[in-house]
Amino acid sequence: MAILTEPELEPAHDILVPNGGTGSPFVFNSPHSGRHYPRRFLKASKLDTMTLRRSEDTFVEELFSGVVDFGAPLMHARFPRAFVDVNREAYELDPTMFDGRLPSFANTRSMRVAGGLGTIARIVADGAEIYSTPISVAEGLDRIERFYKPYHRDLRSLVDQALNRFGTAVVIDCHSMPSSRITRENRRRPDFVLGDRYGTSCTSILTDVAQETLQRLGYTVARNKPYAGGFITETYGSPGEGQHALQIEINRSLYMDEIRYVRAGGFAWLVADITHLCRRLMSVSVEALRPGRAAAE
Template identity: 85%
Template sequence: MATPPEPELSPPFLITAPEGGTLSPFVFNSPHSGRIYPRSFLAASRLDLMTLRRSEDSFVEELFSGAVGLGAPLMQARFPRAFVDVNREAYELDPAMFDGRLPSFANTRSMRVAGGLGTIARIVADGAEIYRRPIGVAEGLDRIERYYKPYHRALRQLVEQSRRLFGTAVVIDCHSMPSARMTQEARRRPDFVLGDRYGTSCASILTDVAQETLQRLGYTVARNKPYAGGFITETYGSPATGVHALQIEINRALYMDETRYIRAGGFAWLMADITHLCRRLMSISAEALRPGRQAAE
């Protein structure tokens, strides 16, 4: 049996339900915006708090909070992705960072593990090593039991509830990305990147409406490059069974100071635009998203 969560992380995630009841099949999910760093984790890290936060999708759950007033639940992690990343397989683990032998079922050879960004990350977003020394296998597995698995159980319950009520469900996976300035890229990054696993994780109407809405608001939008969608988009998105998943990445330069982790002057404006985006997406009829509809067209 898993031990209770760290005191700072009780509860480990939040689900904000609409007061008037769920009015649409949409579920909004912010898996990387958690910013409560357990004291034991900070003590084990060679990095200071501000450096650890480079992997964090700061304030994304606030930007999408308007969806709740429109009738959709919003789920958010309170733990940071540097601590445990729910947008990975359950056991994408790097054997080099653990003291002890991993279980045979662990996926130790994925590209994400090779890059240092498995379920228990070895590095933060800019490549800095997180830990002073290898961590115990039992500790890593315990994080998966205490945080990862309960998170996905709750997310699956929300999805199944929507599918029962509406005959379909739509997961909007909400993320942010560092600007080109923070990544030393030569070309400016778009304002938004929409990831639908190259058209396989959701009906095209969802991606089309999102792109059209954002472009009408004056934003630059890319599809699937450089982010096509992670584990959540790939795993939950199954249009043939009536479950759709679309990942939305927001350029952090639009709404925050990326070095001080504070909201910038355009935060309220962007939040209003994202609420408008949510409204437009949620205006898509459930009938258009049910299994068989796309094939029929």
């Protein structure tokens, strides 16, 4: 894993665009797979790099890389979720972790802030505290201005381009989840969790196609539990306006060693299956996704 200094973390995110131009209303997005850790952040953290990586959706952008050949853009963060989380409101901030007064418009009372996982996270995924001392308000706001806002400007631009060209847009928000071995749950977690915010962020056609395709491939699939979709799914999903957002969570035990953060033997196989899944999703007709039809679902 590369450890980069601040000036080297440019661009802060990548957008992979098909050679022949975008030919689909689908936009694939991997907001949590960034694994380039700014040196200043590592210095401020009391955790070692391997512990910080517990919040990563490691390799997820690689799992979905085949969509570019089908005419869809793939956007992914290069910075880590533990540094700044773009799947949150812009200012979901915990006042206890900052040295100074937060702006009055900051959302300091959300459930995500209470859980330590706001826009600037207080903890990593397993609950370990990231910082030994409070960070400055200026540092937190700088991360939002330099990383969070440009990310959403580009994601919104991709969505608007699809809307203008096709009359509809579909954001597939790509994530991974720790296995029950890591979370120490008694019950085995499903292979995939599809999150459509209980049917409010996309037409049921998309969720149905995803579930049926994955089950035919032999995977176990759950809907909305334990992940119904986050800020991105909620923000970019408005089926009545022809905007759809579906979150896909992949069990990491399918493709990686969760302790050593390396690809497992089934990685290439899973890439092929996810590529097939995306091909099936992208075969849904544009007419079925446009506002009038989607609102009727």
